[in-house]
Amino acid sequence: MRYRGITYMHILNKELLISYGWNRGFELDFIPFAEKGWIPGRILAHSRGNILAATERGELWCSVPGSFAQRMEAQELRYCTGDWIAIEPYPHGAGGRIWEILPRTTELKRHSAGEKSTSQALAVNIDTVFIVMGLDSNFNPARSERMLVLAWNSGAQPVVILNKADLVDDPQPFVERIEASSPGVPVAAVSAATGAGMEVVQEYLGPGHTGVFMGSSGVGKSTLLNSLAGTILRKTQTVRESDGRGRHTTSLRELFLVPGLGCIIDSPGIREVGLLSDADGLNSAFHDVIEEVEALAAECKFSDCAHAGEPGCAVAKALGDGTLSQERYQNYLKLKREMEYAASREYERLGREREKKWKDIAKFSRQFKKGKQDLH
Ligand SMILES: Nc1nc2c(ncn2[C@@H]2O[C@H](COP(=O)(O)OP(=O)(O)OP(=O)(O)O)[C@@H](O)[C@H]2O)c(=O)[nH]1
Ligand SMILES: [Mg+2]
Ligand SMILES: [Zn+2]
Incomplete structure (x- = not known):
């Protein structure tokens, strides 16, 4: 009977997780962590290295172990409200430690x-x-x-x-x-x-x-x-x-x-809406403008027309007679430039990181050689 009671509790609590959005996909991703005795939880909020998560056992406060933080930093990943995580519950009392972030759907x-x-x-x-x-x-x-x-x-x-x-x-x-x-x-x-x-x-x-x-x-x-x-x-x-x-x-x-x-x-009010280097969102948000410009481009006098004041430009004509919205086209160009700038910054950063890595390797190999000489 007691066993049945526990199973019943388990089903009840699983329902709680499901109400928080838990599904088959997350469950499959969680299998290796369940084997370690960890439990799943969804981050409700976090502040100064403390995480509040919804779990089968109710709301738990979780701490962030140093090794986990380092691993996440190396992957440039940071836990976020809405994340499903693997928690090692403390044996006594409420609370636990975060050890994994499950792959995100969005x-x-x-x-x-x-x-x-x-x-x-x-x-x-x-x-x-x-x-x-x-x-x-x-x-x-x-x-x-x-x-x-x-x-x-x-x-x-x-x-x-x-x-x-x-x-x-x-x-x-x-x-x-x-x-x-x-x-x-x-x-x-x-x-x-x-x-x-x-x-x-x-x-x-x-x-x-x-x-x-x-x-x-x-x-x-x-x-x-x-x-x-x-x-x-x-x-x-x-x-x-x-x-x-x-x-x-x-x-x-x-x-x-x-x-x-x-x-x-x-969420808190956002002051700045910085765009990412990823073009997909821009392409979806402006797909009408992009398609229209592509169609018009076929009618431009020059096949490589950049629509920047060239004679016989069909885009300029459409902007002039209002078939293409001036405001929306300008906003598209502005956001596109910003996105390209973000992409170039990203590129520069990756370049700097690569450079630093090579410097570290060179330093290490110098030290290694020096160590060898010292031995002789
Ligand atoms: N007239 C009117 N006022 C509203 C309406 N919705 C919100 N407000 C008022 O707008 C003010 C700001 O509302 P909040 O809900 O605090 O705004 P918020 O977006 O959460 O702001 P932050 O937390 O600072 O990001 C409050 O005085 C609300 O009463 C509405 O539908 N009509
Ligand atoms: Mg608010
Ligand atoms: Zn043109």
Whole structure:
């Protein structure tokens, strides 16, 4: 009977994991770790080297062993909210150690500014990326295009949420403006404050699914979460009167389980949307522009026309008569240049690393030779 009791408990707890998005794929990846007696967990949040994970045993705080940290650094990998990890539970009491990160299904990443030209994961193992903008002074189509590039790169479904619809008389023109520049992306005007339109957001969530809110500070990401959860999970704060900007109220990327809707990751407002060197997202976000330019290029006078002022350029003509949107084309070129710059930075960094490696090898071989001489 006791055995049966345990099995029953096990099934119950597995259901808890499944509600957090656990599936057959992760289970297969986990087999070698299960054999070591480790347990799976999903990172809910992390701060200063402490990780809070959801596991079959409930929420556990995990520490990060030095050797694990070093191994991850060598792979340029950093654990992130939403990761499934292997935990060695402490034999007594709550808590454990993180030892592995399971392969991710999707990754929302941005180019992190700074000396090191690397990328930073904002959320992983997500199904939907909600790009949130406010229909107040935050509305900015160029910013949404930029965030869309990151969202397309992630592998998850992008959805644009125009929040604070209660602040405008008619949200429809705003929806159409964004729809025009985001082919293939659902766009919804909602109000987290009044609840209007929230059912559209719910359509892209569901048991076992994970969504993440991305957008500037003050657009109402935490308010959206609270509205979906029907309770205050997160603190919110009014935007500044002077310039309508948010106050960066949320500082921790945190995953919440919302009954019936799956998991939602509320993230801090992003100040910078640095693009990555990866071209896929840009190509998806602007596939209409790219296809149009390709078709037009066939009609340019010169077969190698760069569409930069050459005579008889069909692209210039289309931009002139409005068949091709000037604004959208310019934004595409701008983001493309930025992406190419990121790629060149990445290339330089790899070059520097290779150089350093050779220097280390040369140094080692000199020391080795010297050691040999000293022996004689
Ligand atoms: N009028 C109106 N105000 C809203 C709506 N949604 C959110 N707000 C207000 O906008 C302000 C900012 O909301 P937050 O939810 O804290 O914004 P956030 O995106 O989480 O901001 P950070 O955590 O700083 O990134 C708060 O005063 C909210 O009450 C809405 O639909 N309509
Ligand atoms: Mg917030
Ligand atoms: Zn041309």
